[in-house]
Amino acid sequence: MASFVYLQCMLCRKGYILVGIAQSSCVVPGPKHLPGLGNALEFQRDPLGFVTRLQRTYGDIARFYLLGTPVIVLSHPRHVRYLLTENPQNFTLREVMGDLQAVLGDGLLTIDGEPHRQQRRMVQPAFHKKRIMDYADVMVRHTLETLSRWRPGQRIEMAQAMQGVTMRIVAKCLFNIDLANQLTKLSTSFSTMMESQPPLYEYILNLHLNLPFTAYGRQQRSKAHIDSVIYDLIARRRTEGGDQDDVLSMLLFGDELDDTRIRDHIMTFFAAGHETTANALTWTFYLLARHPLVLEKLQAELRTVLAGAVPTSENCGRLQYLEWVFNEALRLYPPLWTMRRWARAAFELDGYHFPAGSVFVLSQWIIQRRPDLWEDPERFCPERWHPDRTQPIVPFSYFPFGVGPRTCIGMPFAQMEAKLLLATILQRYTPRLLPGYRAIPQVRVTLRPGDGVPMVLEEAR
Ligand code: HEM
Known part of the structure; x- marks a missing residue:
């Protein structure tokens, strides 16, 4: 029997009615929700648990409500393939990136269509294989500089250390600047800017309270600080003139972009280029500390392959076990744990009809831990990446860097960077967790380990 389904779009706030095609059996299943609030409270309380339960209870296509907006959670690898590689032109992220766009502006992560294609092509040379090999020296140099401040027995905050070193690397490789003197303040500003999401009531009431003690106020002050550093960088480069063959030069001398757009690109590269990698590295150290046998095996590989030599782009290619360890850490703790998309035109998928304007979430967190796709999925097991493994990796069941035309350009x-940093640090030190410490994922746009992961440095054997 045909039924009528009323939906409301989160962004344009327009309501629309699905007629006829919406057989009652075709209404996407999902939990009960409160009028107005939807499932926002449950989602905000425990986002990872909430989306996991959603898939386990309602299946591969489930919906929940965030305030007035139905959000469809797609949890099967074939959905990843369909949205991101077979029909990417029908799914934009621009309409659902309001929170990120507010701070990043119109950078590569938040634009789409022809401008996205053109501007991605413009900066692509900075990520070619040969260029990445050239960055290896900078990556190792900055890691060694960090190590020169570490001592055996010292306690460090691993998350903070990784934020610092990855930010300096991205600044030097992509914009040819040394952030040594501004690092602490800039790093704090980035963390605050990305973390300060207004509480639910501020969001619901659409309050932008720019006060010293509100989340919005903190976010605005941090953004203003980062903006001043970036605009200063652009102005200096314009005065110096000359092509320095880095991303900043590509932006200045490529398509005609005004300073605001160049600022947006720099902001995006800074944010996307250090926060994700820093989280991935911190989670990797955490997992290694919790799995001493894996750590021993990895350090044995470093001793055998490197024999005490400094890691380079060349010798790193022979560190097979290290690669598996990093793949596995990204499977369990994907720094970007969901991808959001918005349908431009109506379409059918798995027997459901979705109107234009439907909002979708594809979650690495759900799909990369599905028990029917991954044997013993909660276990940290680098060996599952062995090419002769018994259970092959199902295509599109692993996508920490996304897939399709919007795959992470920085992959x-x-x-x-991750391989060089891990190899360089673990050659010298065995970072141990404080007794009883367990990292709780802090869920924002990215998945951070809460409490900064305090560790004590032991000299490596
Ligand atoms: C472990 C580290 C990283 C992870 C897990 C990661 C993950 C991702 C993912 C999943 C996307 C796709 C988002 C979407 O389509 O919705 C993305 C896009 C992007 N990433 Fe990364 N990323 C990492 C490191 C980097 C680095 C180092 C850079 C820059 C140096 C970078 C720059 C970007 C940019 C500019 C985009 C937008 C690309 C586009 O839409 O064309 N990322 N990243």
Whole structure:
């Protein structure tokens, strides 16, 4: 029997009615929700648990409500393939990136269509294989500089250390600047800007309270500080003139972009280029500390392959076990744990009809931990990446860097950086967790380990 379904779009606030095609059996299943609030409270309380339960209870296509907006959670690898690689032109992220766009502006992560294609092509040379190999020296140099401040027995906050070193690397490789003197303040500003999400009531009431003690106020002050650093960088470069063959030069001398747009790109590269990698590295150290046998095996590989030599882009390619360890850490703790999309035109999927304007979430967190796709999915097991493994990896069941035309442009950069940093640090130190410490994922746009992951440095054997 045909039924009528009323939906409301989160962004344009327009309501629309699905007629006829919406057989009652075709209404996407999901939990009960409160009028107005939807499932926002449950989602905000425990986002990871909430979306996992949603898939386990309601299946591969489930919906919940965030305030007045139905959000469809797609949890099967074929959905990843369909949205991101087979029909990416029908799914934009621009309409559902309001929170990120407010701070990042119109950078590569938040624009789409022809401008996205053109501007991605413009900066792509900075991420070619040869260029990434050139960055290796900078990556190792900054890691060694960090190590020069560490001592055996010292306690460090791993998350903070990784934020610092990855930010300096991205600044030097992409914009040829040394952030040594501004690092602490800039790093704090980035953290505050990305973390300060207004509480639910501020969001619901659409309050933008720019006061010293509100989340919105903190976010605005941090953004203003970062903006001043970026605009200063642009102005200096314009005065100096000359092509320095880095991303900043590509932006200045490529398509004609005004300073605001250049600022947006720089802000995006800074944010996307250090926060994600820093989280991935911190989670990797955490997992290694909790799995001493894996750590021993990895350090044995470093001793055998590197024999005490400094890691380079060349010798890193032979560290197979290290690669598996990093893949596995990204499977369990994907720094970007969901991807959001908005349908431009109506379409059918798995027997459901979705109107234009439907909002979708594809979650790495759900799909990369599905028990029917991953044997013993909660276990940290680098060996599952062995090419002769018994259970092959199901295509599109692993996508920490996304897939399709919007795949992370920084993927080869991040992979090289992570391997070099892990190898350089673990050659010298065995970071141990404080007794009883357990990291609780802090869920924002990214998945951070809460409490900064305090660790004590032991000299490596
Ligand atoms: C472990 C580290 C990283 C992870 C897990 C990661 C993950 C991702 C994912 C999932 C996307 C796709 C988002 C979407 O389509 O909704 C993305 C896009 C992007 N990433 Fe990364 N990223 C990492 C490191 C980096 C680095 C090092 C850079 C820059 C140096 C970077 C720059 C970008 C940019 C600019 C985009 C937008 C690309 C586009 O839409 O064309 N990322 N990243």
